[in-house]
Amino acid sequence: MTLTAVALFGLPEATGxxxxxxxxxxxxxxxxCYRYFSRKVSWQxxxxxxxxxxxxxxxxxxxxxxxxxxxLIVIDGCNAYTMHxxxxxxxxxxxxxxxxxxxSDGSSLGYENxxxxxxxxxxxxxxxxxxxxxxxxxxxxxxxFTCNKRIGYICKKSTA
Numbered sequence: 001m002t003l004t005a006v007a008l009f010g011l012p013e014a015t016g017x018x019x020x021x022x023x024x025x026x027x028x029x030x031x032x033c034y035r036y037f038s039r040k041v042s043w044q045x046x047x048x049x050x051x052x053x054x055x056x057x058x059x060x061x062x063x064x065x066x067x068x069x070x071x072l073i074v075i076d077g078c079n080a081y082t083m084h085x086x087x088x089x090x091x092x093x094x095x096x097x098x099x100x101x102x103x104s105d106g107s108s109l110g111y112e113n114x115x116x117x118x119x120x121x122x123x124x125x126x127x128x129x130x131x132x133x134x135x136x137x138x139x140x141x142x143x144x145f146t147c148n149k150r151i152g153y154i155c156k157k158s159t160a
Contacts, residue, residue, distance in 0.1 A: 021159040029068045031159055034058060036072040036090060038152045043131035043145075046091045046153035047104055055157035056105035057093035060134075066113050069154055070140030088136030089145075091153035095131045105156075115141035 022033035033055075041049065047057050060066045073090045093104035102109065115137070121129045121144060129144035133151060145151075 026157075027068075027072065028159065029065065032156050033159055034069065034072060034154060034156050036152060036154050040150040040152060042150055043091050043095060043147040043153075046155075047093070050153070050155035050157075053155055053157070055155040057091055058134075058154040058156040059093045059103040059105050059107045060111060060113070061107070062111050063113070066111070066134075066140050069134055070136065072154060073134065073136045073152065089133045089143075089151040090136075091151060092132050092134050092142065093156075094142065095147070097130070101132065113140060113142050115139070115143050118143050120144065 022028045026033040026035045028034075035053075035055075037046075037049070043057075050056050058069055060069055069090075069092070073088060094101050095104060096102065115135065118141075129146055131145055131147040132142050133145050134154070135141050135143055
């Protein structure tokens with residue numbers, strides 16, 4: 001006698017459309033897959049690693065998506081805000097290669113969540129701050145940062 005997954009585990013049988021559309025370790029949110037990596041790398045290294053996975057550094061287009069991205073670093077970092085410093089930072093795809101800030105995936109601009117007084121391009125006079133990171137402060141705010149700084153990062157890719 002053959003038992004199905006429903007009988008054994010109370011799980012629904014697979015349908016024509018797989019419910020698990022994101023790769024293992026990735027989280028789904030509104031048609032995209034996201035993953036936070038705590039390994040600390042520069043902005044360009046993070047973008048290269050995301051591209052190697054068929055993704056880009058995360059582009060954030062509304063408050064709900066920002067809140068979701070924020071939740072990824074808080075969960076992985078066990079409320080990284082309480083640890084202070086760069087443990088609660090993650091690169092996002094917002095950068096200014098030449099001129100104004102733009103998303104590395106080429107998506108349209110619109111939503112921003114800069115921390116008060118940011119971007120300020122201020123790094124104690126050592127280098128320009130041309131890359132943005134998400135902070136794990138309660139507002140999930142953004143800050144401009146020196147691109148060579150080594151912090152964690154969030155990748156985003158389509159579910160299709």
